[in-house]
Amino acid sequence: MAQMKRILVIYTGGTFGMLKNEKGVLVPQKNIEQVVRRLPQLHDEEYWTENFANTNVKDYLVLPDGKDTELKVLYKIYEYEELKDSSDFTLDDWIKMARDIKRFYHDYDGFVVLHGTDTTAYGASILSFMLEVVGKTVVLTGAQIPIFQPRSDGSNNLLCAVLIAATQHIPEVTVFFGSKLFRGTRVKKVSNTRIHAFDSPNFPPLLEAKTTLDVDPKMLIHPAGSVPNECRIHDKLSRKVYVLKVAPTITPEVIRAVFDNMEGVVLETYGNGNMPIKRRDIYREIERAVKNNVLVVNVTQCFNGTVLGKAIYETGLLLVECGVVPAFDMTSEAVLAKLSYVLSKTELSYQQKVELMKTNIRGELYNPQH
Template identity: 30%
Template sequence: MKRILLIATGGTIASTEDGNGLSPALTGEELAQSVPEISGLCELDVVQPMNIDSTNMRPSDWMRIRDVIVEGYDDHDGFVILHGTDTMSYTAAALSYLIQDSPKPIVLTGSQKPMGNPFTDAKLNLYQSLLYALDEHSHDVSIVFGGVAIAGTRARKQRTMSFNAFISVNYPSIAYIRNDRIVRNGLHGTHQGENPVRFYDSIDPRVFVLKLTPGVNPGILDAL
């Protein structure tokens, strides 16, 4: 039986009402226990490096998640990261560059509604993410959300309310999960093992994204 490391970081999936709105409160163990359907799928280890709203996710937190994966890499067959949706695509992209050519899947997921909500999407997302992480053809970093698997460098949150929150930008989705079946498009094949996994241990903070719009003042560049 495969062994998966569940990495809980907070987000809507772990949130409860505290009188001032939603805030992360549930632990990774509590989230796993909320989905009894995952029992027996694999050996599941749970770690909790943080329990924060994903709007507070920072590059230093990306490094903490990366370190957890590196420390558990040899002992596990795959990784599922529970994460808030607002910055999930940023974390997925960062991990895609920090951990390259991984033959083991690193899957991010979360939910639009908290686990305790009677109409939550959290249970299905967690279940399908584990299914995807256990599949022998899965590798590298991806987001599994709303029944779709998206490459970690291609995901963008497009919707704030709908359960199909993410789209794949300029690249087809890797796969679709229908009940217990994973349907792949054939473009993101099995890891060939040609290159060993590569871990990087730093992020250069001297990066800024400037979006050009008609009439932008060149003086902005001097201010930067």
């Protein structure tokens, strides 16, 4: 018998397994494994019957043979008791996922998380920071069209995600969608209608599914053999973080309302990190918050681009002088996740947390000063 790889697929909810309810709206469905078992591109029923039906791996599914690997890839779907639309996800849901990856870590060769698309970018970033050490491939995926529908993109997304988890050694959190594999801390959802729903604005994909599935090792954070085969998680996260978008109608009262009782704020500014220069009342509120040890990070509203530590325009200089931290080329989702992680490191001083925000630790940023 061919060498086997075992993958755990954690089904959390999302569009992948949704059907319309009596009100005509999509909701997650239970027992998704029964649906997947009937799809020949996702399960080789004949092989399973001949080899596994009466064994201790009878609850696994088996990928059909293909040219991507000579391995026999088995996978088990671990379905959560409460399935959610990802818009309902909170930090507690991602903490549960991280803990489950750790709990089952030594039982499987890789992990796939079936996740709703709306918060995939948040989930991938948060899991990336929580999994401080992970020596196996973790892939988040989902669907724009439910698996029950004939045009579903879910089949290929799941197939590729399982194959990547089984055949590629990528010891970090990733997202596969459409035809590309992205770093978890670099991904953004860019469309709610296109099949290619995700992109990576400031970093190239790790892999593109063509006639083969091959990753360039130079794209990875960790060189081959440099990560121990273990899983270590940090599952205490700050919940006092939020994103505030600068708009022409912003007021000191808005700044104060958001910043009060927060430990960290992602400040989405114009262009290279700019705000209206005439609004000194706004700057005073930001400066007050920073003096009270609120960690404020300046990220561009632009889909692609950077906010550097040195202001380019006068309209960005005051934020630097206020002590606001530049995000460099991080996404808002990655900044929010990193703030939540860094702020929970109670052993660090405020200044150490500032420095950690400016340091690349999960492939989330490029800082030309380092």
